[in-house]
Amino acid sequence: MSKDLKLENLTKVFGNLVAVNRVNLEIREGEFVCLLGPSGCGKTTILRMITGFETPTEGKVIYFGKVINNLMPQQRDFGIIFQSYALFPNMNVQENIAFGLKMRRVPKKTLRERVNEMLDLVGLYDWRENYPAQLSGGQQQRVALARALAPNPSVLLLDEPLSALDAKIRVRLRAVIKRLQQELGITMIYVTHDQEEALAIADRVVVMELGKIKQEGSPLEIYKFPKSSFVADFVGTSNFFKGKRQRDKVQFKDWEFLVPGIESMSTEEIYLAVRPEKVEVMRPGETTEGLERSNLTHGRIEVITFLGAVVRLLISMDGEEIICDVVEKDFELKNLNRGDSVDLYFPPEAFLAYPSSSTEEEHASPE
Amino acid sequence: MDKAGIDTYAHPSIKFKIDKFIIIVVTVCIAAALVFFMLFPIGTILKMSFVKEGGFTLENYLKYFQNPRISRSLYNSFYVSIITMVITTILAFFYAYALQRTTIRGKGFFYIIAFMPLIAPSIMQALALIFLFGRNGLITAHFLKISWSIYGATGIIASEVLYCFPHAVVILYTTLSAVDTRLDEAAQSLGASSLKVFWKVTVPAAKYGLVSAAALTFNLTITDFGNPVVIGGDYNVLATEIFSQVTNLYRFDLGATISVILLVPSVCAFLINYYISKRGFALISGAARPFLQPSRTFKKWGFTIYCGLIAFAIMLVFATVIMGSFVKVWPYDWTLTLKHFHFPSLGGYASIWTSFKVSMAVGLLGAFSTLIAGYIVEKKRPFGVEFLYLLSVMPAAIPGLVMGLGYILAFNEPYYFFYGTPWIIVICVVICNFTLGTLSSVANLKNIDPSVEEAAISLGADSVRTFIKVIFPLSMVAFVQNFIYFFMRAMTTISAVIFLVTATIHLAAIEIIQLDNDGWTASANAMTTCIIAIVVGMLLVLRLLAGTRGFAGFGGATSAPSG
Numbered sequence: 001m002s003k004d005l006k007l008e009n010l011t012k013v014f015g016n017l018v019a020v021n022r023v024n025l026e027i028r029e030g031e032f033v034c035l036l037g038p039s040g041c042g043k044t045t046i047l048r049m050i051t052g053f054e055t056p057t058e059g060k061v062i063y064f065g066k067v068i069n070n071l072m073p074q075q076r077d078f079g080i081i082f083q084s085y086a087l088f089p090n091m092n093v094q095e096n097i098a099f100g101l102k103m104r105r106v107p108k109k110t111l112r113e114r115v116n117e118m119l120d121l122v123g124l125y126d127w128r129e130n131y132p133a134q135l136s137g138g139q140q141q142r143v144a145l146a147r148a149l150a151p152n153p154s155v156l157l158l159d160e161p162l163s164a165l166d167a168k169i170r171v172r173l174r175a176v177i178k179r180l181q182q183e184l185g186i187t188m189i190y191v192t193h194d195q196e197e198a199l200a201i202a203d204r205v206v207v208m209e210l211g212k213i214k215q216e217g218s219p220l221e222i223y224k225f226p227k228s229s230f231v232a233d234f235v236g237t238s239n240f241f242k243g244k245r246q247r248d249k250v251q252f253k254d255w256e257f258l259v260p261g262i263e264s265m266s267t268e269e270i271y272l273a274v275r276p277e278k279v280e281v282m283r284p285g286e287t288t289e290g291l292e293r294s295n296l297t298h299g300r301i302e303v304i305t306f307l308g309a310v311v312r313l314l315i316s317m318d319g320e321e322i323i324c325d326v327v328e329k330d331f332e333l334k335n336l337n338r339g340d341s342v343d344l345y346f347p348p349e350a351f352l353a354y355p356s357s358s359t360e361e362e363h364a365s366p367e
Numbered sequence: 368m369d370k371a372g373i374d375t376y377a378h379p380s381i382k383f384k385i386d387k388f389i390i391i392v393v394t395v396c397i398a399a400a401l402v403f404f405m406l407f408p409i410g411t412i413l414k415m416s417f418v419k420e421g422g423f424t425l426e427n428y429l430k431y432f433q434n435p436r437i438s439r440s441l442y443n444s445f446y447v448s449i450i451t452m453v454i455t456t457i458l459a460f461f462y463a464y465a466l467q468r469t470t471i472r473g474k475g476f477f478y479i480i481a482f483m484p485l486i487a488p489s490i491m492q493a494l495a496l497i498f499l500f501g502r503n504g505l506i507t508a509h510f511l512k513i514s515w516s517i518y519g520a521t522g523i524i525a526s527e528v529l530y531c532f533p534h535a536v537v538i539l540y541t542t543l544s545a546v547d548t549r550l551d552e553a554a555q556s557l558g559a560s561s562l563k564v565f566w567k568v569t570v571p572a573a574k575y576g577l578v579s580a581a582a583l584t585f586n587l588t589i590t591d592f593g594n595p596v597v598i599g600g601d602y603n604v605l606a607t608e609i610f611s612q613v614t615n616l617y618r619f620d621l622g623a624t625i626s627v628i629l630l631v632p633s634v635c636a637f638l639i640n641y642y643i644s645k646r647g648f649a650l651i652s653g654a655a656r657p658f659l660q661p662s663r664t665f666k667k668w669g670f671t672i673y674c675g676l677i678a679f680a681i682m683l684v685f686a687t688v689i690m691g692s693f694v695k696v697w698p699y700d701w702t703l704t705l706k707h708f709h710f711p712s713l714g715g716y717a718s719i720w721t722s723f724k725v726s727m728a729v730g731l732l733g734a735f736s737t738l739i740a741g742y743i744v745e746k747k748r749p750f751g752v753e754f755l756y757l758l759s760v761m762p763a764a765i766p767g768l769v770m771g772l773g774y775i776l777a778f779n780e781p782y783y784f785f786y787g788t789p790w791i792i793v794i795c796v797v798i799c800n801f802t803l804g805t806l807s808s809v810a811n812l813k814n815i816d817p818s819v820e821e822a823a824i825s826l827g828a829d830s831v832r833t834f835i836k837v838i839f840p841l842s843m844v845a846f847v848q849n850f851i852y853f854f855m856r857a858m859t860t861i862s863a864v865i866f867l868v869t870a871t872i873h874l875a876a877i878e879i880i881q882l883d884n885d886g887w888t889a890s891a892n893a894m895t896t897c898i899i900a901i902v903v904g905m906l907l908v909l910r911l912l913a914g915t916r917g918f919a920g921f922g923g924a925t926s927a928p929s930g
Contacts, residue, residue, distance in 0.1 A: 053821055066377040073824045075383055080825040086818035090840040099836070100826035144822075151826065 003029045003154045005050070005187065009059035012045050019045045021211035022059065027189060029154070032181050034202035035191045038234065042211040043191045047157050050189065052076050063155075074103075079148030081158040085140040087132040093143050094119065094128040100151040118146040121180070138169040145180065155187040162197065174201055195235045199223060207231050229354045232273040239279070239322050241272040242356060249294070250353070253318065256294050259351045269356035276325040278350035281313060282343040283334055295346045301338055311336075317344060386829040390747050394755055397740050401758040404798050408773025409630075409765060415623035415776060427624040437621070440608040441628060447520055447595075447604065448588040448632075451527040455584045456577060458528065459535035462677055465670040467543040468569070469662040472671070480678040481536045483685060484529060486902040488859040488876045490593030491895050492526035494883070495687040497598060498697055498892070505687075505698040522598035527588045529684055532677070534587060535580040542576025552660070561666075579643040586636035590629065590766030592862035593876075597883055605629040606768050606862065613772060613866065623776065626769040637764035685899075692893035707893040712882050714873025719897055722875035725789050725796075726857035733797045733804050733853030734846050740801075741808025742838060746820065763802035767863030770799050775866050792867045792874070799863045800856045804849045811845035812838075847909055858902050 005027040012020040020042040027033050035043040048054040050061055052073035060067045068076060079100075087096050097118050101111045119125040122142040132140055141161060148156060161177070162170040178201050181188050192198050198205050199219040206216040207230075215227045226232035229240065243252035245268050250257050252272070259272065282288075288296060299322060303314035311331040313324045322344065326336070336342070379387075416427050432438045462481060466474050484492070500507045500517035507513055517525065554564045570577075592606040599607055605625055613622035662670070695702040710716065737759075743749065744756050762770075774795055778786045785791050815838070823833045839846070861876045868877045875898050882891040 051821075051825060053824075063377075066375045068377045070379060071377050072379050072383040072386065073821075074386075074827045074829060075377075075379055076825075078825065080822065082818040082822060084816050084818050086816060086822040088819060088823070088837055088840075090837075099823070099828075103827035103832065147822075147826070 003064050003187065005155060005189075006062040007046070007050075007059070008062060010046065010049060010056055010061065011058035012042070012049060012054060013057045018211050020049070020056075023211075023213055025206065025213065025216070027187060029187055030185045032178070032188045032190065032201065032203040034198040034205045035189065035208060036195060036198040036205055036235070037193065037208035037214075039193055040210075041208040043193075043208050044159055047159050047189065047191050050076075050155075051078055051080055051157055077154050079151070079153035079156045081141070081144050081148055081156065081161045083160040083163050085132070085137070085144045085164075087140055087143055087147070089132050092129055092131050093124060093135070096132070096143055097146045097150050099147060104151055114150055118150050121149070122146045122176070136169075137165050138173055141165065141173060142176065145177070149180070149184070149186075153186070155189065156181075158188060158190045160192055161190070163192075163194070170197070177201065199235070205235075207235060209234075226273070226352060229271045229273060232352055232354070237276050237323060238273040238352075239276065241320075243270055243272060244268055245270045253320065255297060257346060257351065258292050258294050258348045259353055260348050262353050265353065265355050267355040271354040271356050273352040273354070274346055274350050276312065276323040277310070278347065279322065279324040280345040280347070281315070281324050281326055281334070281336070282345065283336075284341055284343055286343065288343070288345075291345055292348055295348060297344045297346075299342055299344050301336060301340045301342060304336070304338055315342065315344065383829065386831075389830050390743065390749050393739060394743050394747075394749050394751070397736065397743070398751075398755050398758055400736075401755075401761075401798070401801070404794055405758070405762060405765070405770070408770060408777040411777040412623045412626050412769065412773045415620055416627045419620070427620050428628075431621065431624050431628070436603075437608060437612075437625075440603045440605050440625070443520070443602060444589050444604040444606075444629070445632070447523045447527065448585050451524050451531060451588040452581050452585040454524070455528050455531045455535050456539075456581045458677065459532055459580060460539050460573070460577065461670075462532075462674060463536050463539035463543050464569075465674050466540060468659070469666060469670050470659055471662070471667050471674065473674075477674045477678055480681055482533045483681055484533050486855060486859070486906070487685075487688075487895060487899050488593055488861055488879060489530045489591050490597055490861060490876070490879050490883075490891075491688050491899075492529040492684055493522065493594040493598035494691070494879075494888070494892055494895060495684040496522055496526050497888070498687045498691050499683070503698065509698045518598055518600035519602040522600075523595045523602065523604070526594040526598055527591060529681065530591065530594060531584040531587045532681070535584050538580040538583065539573070539576050542573045542579075575643050579640050582636045582640040582643070586633055586640070589636075590633055590768065590862065592768050592865065593880070596880060606766070609768055609772065610865065619776060622772055626766075626772055629766055630764075630769055633766050633769075634764045641760065641763075688892045689896050689899070691889055692896045694889075697889060707887075707889040708897075710878065710882070710890055710894065711887055712873075712878055712885065712890070713870075714875075714878045714881075718873035718878045719875045719894075719901070721789065721873060722858055722898070723901060725792055725874065726854045728789075728793045729796045729857035730850040730854035732793060733800060734849040736797065737801060737804030737849055738808045738839070738842055738846055739834075740805045741812055742834065744805065745809045745812040746815075746817070746838075759805040760802045762798055762800070765799070767795075767799045767860060768865070770795060771863050771866040787869055787872075789872055792864050792872070793857075795863050795867060796857045796860060797853065799860070800853060804853060807849060807852075808842070808845055811842055815841050844913075847913065851906065851909060854905055855902055858898055 007023055007025040010020055010023045010025075011018070023042075023046060035046060037043050045054060049056050052068075052071060056069060061069055063076070088099065091099065094115050097115045098111055101114055106114070116125070119128050122145055124139060124142055124146070127135065127139065132143065135143065144161075158177070162173055165173065174197060177188070177190075180186075190198075190202065199222070202219060204216060205219055205222045207214045207222060209230055215222060215231050217225075222231065222235050226235060232238045233240070241250070241252040241257070243250040243257070245262055245265060246256075248258060248260060248263055250259050250262065250270055250272055257272065262270065284298075297317055299315040299317040301313055302316050302321070305312040305314075307325075309328055310325045311328055313326060313336070315322045315324055324344070326334075417423055417425070419426055462477070465471055466478060496517055497504065499505050500522075502508065502516045504516065507516055554568045555561070559567065589604075590606060592610065595602070595604045595607050596610065603611070605628060609622045609625045609629065612618045612625065691697050692707050693703050693705070694700065695704045695706075712718075714721075740755065740759050744752055744759065774791060778791065780786070785794070819837060819841070820833055823837045828836065859876060861880065864874055865877055865880070868874055875894055879891045879894045879898075882888070882894060
């Protein structure tokens with residue numbers, strides 16, 4: 001039997017708040033899974049139930065084919081990384097790393113070898129005599145990684161491990177974590193509210209809202225095919241229109257957008273979502289041949305934000321604000337400026353459509 | 368109830384099953400100890416005062432109120448306590464105000480001086496005042512040549528004000544640091560005069576602190592024994608009346624009855640303080656320390672003189688007692704001598720040695736037990752933790768004298784093996800001061816990130832090892848502070864232990880009273896000087912230890928070790 005982790009109908013109620021609501025999830029051995037969601041969505045509570053710091057109100061945590069609800073945290077073969085690093089301030093780096101091994105009464109020689117191995121793994125050998133207070137945030141979190149990995153756990157649980165760090169170090173440490181996961185083949189469950197981080201790091205992303213799983217899938221799936229307007233909004237950036245469906249068209253203000261494949265939808269009210277990079281920005285007069293005329297509109301550039309490889313434009317379309325991302329090269333080529341009038345094109349296949357009532361249903365609270 | 372396929376549950380191993388119980392066992396042990404060593408003695412006192420020949424009776428209380436000489440003690444106690452309360456609160460408020468809200472020089476000096484009375488027994492003030500204003504007082508008899516002397520209510524009030532002053536300053540100093548000075552500035556910018564700002568903004572904003580300081584002062588005064596017994600003369604208060612009923616007349620029933628009467632205002636003052644401090648905490652936020660406008664010259668001078676006078680009074684008390692123990696015949700013959708240190712009483716130097724040993728034991732036991740109690744209350748929160756918390760804060764409501772009387776009434780049985788040994792003194796002092804120790808442990812443990820403990824647990828540490836390897840080292844500073852507190856209390860307390868000393872076990876603080884009682888006033892001063900020296904010595908030793916690396920690494924993120 002492999003060391004899979006399974007959550008069955010996992011539920012946690014605090015007072016009259018349902019923090020986690022019948023969550024079912026299977027995590028295979030060696031998989032890197034991200035729990036993604038806004039604060040208060042229950043992702044950390046799930047993690048704490050896996051670690052054993054919270055007892056499920058209902059449901060089971062199954063590991064290695066056994067229900068482990070009653071196991072003390074000490075007996076679960078899991079390492080944990082905390083947002084606040086949680087290093088022992090009274091111990092230096094190598095004493096911190098050795099702690100878990102000492103608790104397992106590992107022989108001295110093995111212990112020293114293992115600690116050195118871990119110091120090398122996170123590149124802190126020269127800092128082994130230092131105390132946590134003398135290290136930077138990034139270094140502290142690397143010590144925490146080494147400390148959690150030293151007893152060789154089969155699952156590593158990370159609770160917003162990079163939130164307290166600044167952007168550059170966050171990206172670098174993200175790569176360190178990903179590399180460690182691949183080298184060691186360890187199962188990682190990673191909790192974050194940062195969608196960019198989740199998409200970048202995980203094999204599988206689990207998006208949560210209000211204690212429930214909204215969608216799970218590979219980062220690409222989640223980004224390209226969000227199943228609900230919540231996911232479309234939370235993961236990446238989207239422009240939203242709420243309109244009325246008439247056969248294969250959606251009426252929004254004065255526009256009628258052609259959206260293929262919506263005839264079968266259950267409701268008349270419809271949410272349309274479109275990613276900023278899918279919207280095409282053209283100088284007036286550029287050729288519009290072969291384009292669907294009803295999906296062609298006009299607007300005026302209000303704000304230009306330079307993001308590096310892409311340029312983000314805020315375009316006012318009759319008072320409606322649309323975000324468009326243009327590749328930097330095109331932006332230069334087209335010589336776009338603030339205040340310019342432009343043509344906007346929404347390719348029919350770029351639209352994601354959601355029945356508007358479905359969101360109400362999804363937001364409904366549990367019994 | 369399981370579907371086919373998953374019917375195997377993992378069960379915790381024996382080791383961790385036991386671990387789950389450790390916290391419960393420790394909780395029950397501490398709660399049981401508090402019940403046995405606090406509630407049981409108090410219960411015995413209640414029983415003794417209300418029960419006679421197996422039936423409920425109010426006879427004792429009738430007797431108390433019918434005897435005008437004894438019942439006057441209730442009025443006397445309230446009289447001195449209320450006056451002391453008013454004077455001390457006002458004096459301490461302006462003192463704290465000067466330290467927090469003005470830009471006078473020498474704040475560090477004034478701060479340290481204010482806390483000096485804490486290192487001496489609450490008898491020193493009375494001894495000093497007698498040397499200064501007594502029948503042969505330096506000022507009254509020697510300088511002014513008048514026959515007026517300070518014995519009685521005036522003496523008690525004066526000495527209690529000096530004794531309670533640091534306690535009130537602690538509270539008001541914290542309160543005034545928490546109240547937002549921007550309020551004052553806002554009011555000023557709206558055109559209010561400084562005096563108006565003071566009365567309309569500063570004082571109302573500090574009202575919780577004022578009430579809390581007043582309640583504490585009242586409680587300290589009404590329960591104090593050392594000062595009134597020395598300077599009170601014929602002016603009897605509840606505490607001295609309990610003592611004389613029990614020690615001189617062997618009327619344990621009346622002693623118990625007066626104890627219950629003393630318990631009532633003391634518990635009320637405690638409840639007020641408890642309620643206020645709970646509300647007051649909301650005010651103390653982590654707001655940044657605001658910039659203080661330079662005070663005007665007039666204000667600066669006024670407050671400097673004010674603080675200087677109070678500091679002078681406190682130093683004068685110390686100087687008098689210390690000088691008094693080294694000169695031949697105060698105030699006539701100023702030749703220096705060590706003869707007062709040849710203690711003529713039974714205990715002598717042995718009593719100092721016993722006091723030191725007892726205080727070490729109290730310091731260690733107190734610091735450990737309150738750390739564990741605080742850990743359970745703040746971090747572990749097992750079922751019934753509210754009960755443990757209630758038990759832990761209750762000792763502050765019980766006067767030491769009442770507790771001590773409860774001990775001799777409850778434990779004077781052959782099967783209580785600790786009775787008549789120094790251990791009963793150790794336990795009594797620990798219990799009497801349990802509240803403050805626990806509260807400061809809790810305050811310290813609040814600062815430890817819960818993740819640190821969870822990290823230890825997730826790495827395989829059980830409760831005991833988590834405590835020893837992580838919690839204890841991180842609480843080292845608080846532990847040492849609590850040790851000092853308990854040590855100081857044990858060295859200086861009189862009321863809690865006066866009933867517990869025996870023909871063979873003498874304590875230095877009690878020797879002072881006996882020496883004074885037998886007319887060896889200078890030797891009483893010498894004994895006080897010895898106690899002060901030991902407390903100061905201990906403070907210095909721990910300060911030196913704290914300076915070395917041994918403690919430096921434990922300050923968490925705030926103090927990085929240099930190694």
